Amino acid sequence: MLFIWYLHEMNQSSICFVSGIISRQDAENLLVNKPPGSFLVRVSERVWGYTITYRAPERCKHYLVDTSENTYQFFGHNQIAHETLKDLVEFHKIRPITGVGQELLKLPCGQDSEPPDYQELLTSVDNPESFSTKL
Numbered sequence: 001m002l003f004i005w006y007l008h009e010m011n012q013s014s015i016c017f018v019s020g021i022i023s024r025q026d027a028e029n030l031l032v033n034k035p036p037g038s039f040l041v042r043v044s045e046r047v048w049g050y051t052i053t054y055r056a057p058e059r060c061k062h063y064l065v066d067t068s069e070n071t072y073q074f075f076g077h078n079q080i081a082h083e084t085l086k087d088l089v090e091f092h093k094i095r096p097i098t099g100v101g102q103e104l105l106k107l108p109c110g111q112d113s114e115p116p117d118y119q120e121l122l123t124s125v126d127n128p129e130s131f132s133t134k135l
Contacts, residue, residue, distance in 0.1 A: 027042055039105045
């Protein structure tokens with residue numbers, strides 16, 4: 001359900017960097033042969049929310065997104081809160097995630113499979129009345 005909500009929030013024009021519910025290792029495998037600055041957004045394994053996996057020159061880095069105050073920001077001090085996850089991503093395309101690492105989100109990467117494994121959920125995003133929130 002979290003992923004359906006995420007797709008609805010981001011809208012289909014932002015899908016290019018969505019990788020859905022994948023593990024940390026799968027995210028690294030998707031990015032291992034990509035250039036530095038490549039990134040993807042995935043549903044987090046550690047917190048209720050998201051992780052941005054970023055390809056740095058030497059390795060992949062994982063940034064947890066804090067959604068606890070109905071805003072989107074990275075965990076840590078002195079982080080800027082954003083209204084949407086898309087706003088957070090757009091902001092960090094021009095402003096580094098950290099001052100030390102100078103990580104800019106440059107090249108969005110999604111799933112390599114075509115269609116992605118969440119394709120069938122997109123119908124629900126186009127027609128939100130077609131899915132239920134009941135467990």
